[in-house]
Amino acid sequence: MTPPETPPETRPETDAPLVRLIDDDPDLLAAQIQSLRRAGFRVEPFADPRAALEGLGPDYPGVVLSDVRMPGLDGFELQRLLAGRDPDLPVILLTGHGDVPMAVAALKAGAWDFLTKPVARDELTAALRRATAARALVIENRALRQLAREAPPPADPVLDGDSAPMRHLRAAIGRLAESGAEVLILGPAGSGKSAVAEALHRDGPLRARPFVTIDCPTLDPARFEAEMLGSPGAAGQGRVQGRLERAHRGTLYLSGIDRLAPVLQPRLLALIEASEIWPPGAAAARPLDLRLLASSREDLGRMAEEGRLLPDLHYRLSGVALSVPPLAARREDLPALFRRLLVDTCTRGGLPLPQMTVAVRARLAGHGWPGNLRELRQFVEATALGLAPLPGGDGDGTPPGLGDLVADYEAELIREALRLSSGNASRAMERLKLPRKTFYDKLTRHGIRAADFRD
Template identity: 45%
Template structure:
């Protein structure tokens, strides 16, 4: 899946060398990246469905004219914004193209600020379209794996998990907080021969030492002080399934010694029981830090480490797979909007910058929380986006006013000369001047 749009540019096509150079300079001064071409054929080579920018093109050009160029762009992707540059004689064609899907049209000579404003709206529109495509794809794609991401690191991780899942061997998963260690354990369980059997997760760091033994091993009816009803511990609950020991590096040393027998012999002896009981299970353990370093520090048993370390998986932190951030963010946005009943989502520029620039020390968990917080602020942004987008009649009215003002400016307010340029009836011109609140006297020199 492609990333959220972070860098955009404009393709500008005009066979007039001087105008092309001047317009390119004006757009670049407005901090808009421009790829300029003298003819449409070369520009088409840059355009595909993933094209993240907008196109500005003259209508009158040799070989491939602007309207044919526009038609070819729409054949590639009808959602690419195309702004047409017209001479006054081409206004009817431009209006027809606008009704046929063109984003905007400007008449020569056009004011730089009008061009810049139109281009910026076109770029924002394209960015929203591509972002929304990613969101829809995340919603429509059936995710067979809980580990989301198309980066090489995640592709290799999933391949390794699928390979060792069928082997039904114990696995040690290492990774920072929030990298998805439990999801990796869950995938190992789902893709292995124990799928459909219990998957029992134990947060070793959350177990108080005085309760850890009974929680893990359970107790027999004969156990003094534990009541008359026997209780199966988490280890027995995982019989025939998978036992996931999350944060085993936080397990007290005394409990580690008792766990060693379970790992070595697959036997568990509840508190008060006369004999150990056999259990058939797979053990997946996770550690937030370097478990080998914990062995050297004396906080983790060396013999238990080597028993668990049959196969070791390393979960990459998010900062090492930043190309996965857009897909993950889209997944969490879809998840959040579904839960909160939101109808639409528009990512702010600040959020987009944060996705790119942040190091994500809390990894995927932090990204998920960020996505949820963004969705909570969706309504004001969505409303602002709707209000900012002009309708087709509004665009045509803006063009009319702009064309009349340009003609008046070029003729110094001379109405006869203005009529000759615009080629419309005198009454029509005066009606439009009144409708748009234009004062011809202000243009007289």
């Protein structure tokens, strides 16, 4: 019998915890479907336990909740069959009082838990949340091991991800790379602007030509001409090429152009505007033909208005702008990105691949990542070395107290509710069953903004 349709407002989002529910009583099945969906679970209902076996294996991302007394195949036999397919698949059995001794035997045989009927909704949902969290860790660690067995991708993984901002960014990179256009790359510190510049060069028509980076904040005014144009070289040695000459017919990337010293701005503009250069010690002028890429943390137009940037330099660089999203805007990419970076770090360093832990998952889900990819890479390296701080810890090895752990967990739940609700505060309050004042007090306490989670 097909269970009755649940009203659309009670259906959870597609990335909610997944439960395969098995009960041969159609009325009880329908009641459980509605109750679990209201509690925020995705439910796959089955009245036939044999049909429910389909698709349950090592890759199944959810858990199983099954009645015990069913004709043809009871819950205990079902659990034994599933343990043979995947011993780490959580199976929770709903038993009558007379089945408790058998349920204890099932626990010893590998069942995750058993609950006696009638079971309170809070007790059932708490058990299911513990089981789905444990299953997520198992799936995460299996993905890590599988990733370690695969050859690392040739491109920088920081541009990977299925979030809407990253799909948009990769599409824009593809269009701009082939066009050969000069691009100003905007984004906060550590967001991956250099990786974008390298992708624009690598995927464009100049991919076989040089890619030369100039780190603008570190340019020394006293050595500017030598760095850019080269030098005659020591006695008996040939002339040393400058960076502009090395970039000829290739790509010149001006990293951090917003932090270029004011005294160097007109000198750099004059050089990149010219069609030729005259290196020291050269017998003739050298042609200069290059594609120009630049990156900035700040709006160059505003800097020019405030007198911090030469207006002509702003006009020269601001033809096409491409924005790189901060890590907080692509949170759904974090687990896969963390896995890839962790595998790459352990492979390069010859380190054993660590297990994913609850503390690491809490940090990925609950932290704001103001340092973006740079901060994430540091966390990856600390995890690979077994030095990653626990949530709520001070980063000095001091274990966090219970209050810190509870606060971190609460903040993680609030962020998850906002993410699942696309930043809709009312829906998040309903999901968390919190009154408005309490909800907003908690947002203030944890420094969370609902607007950051809106599409």
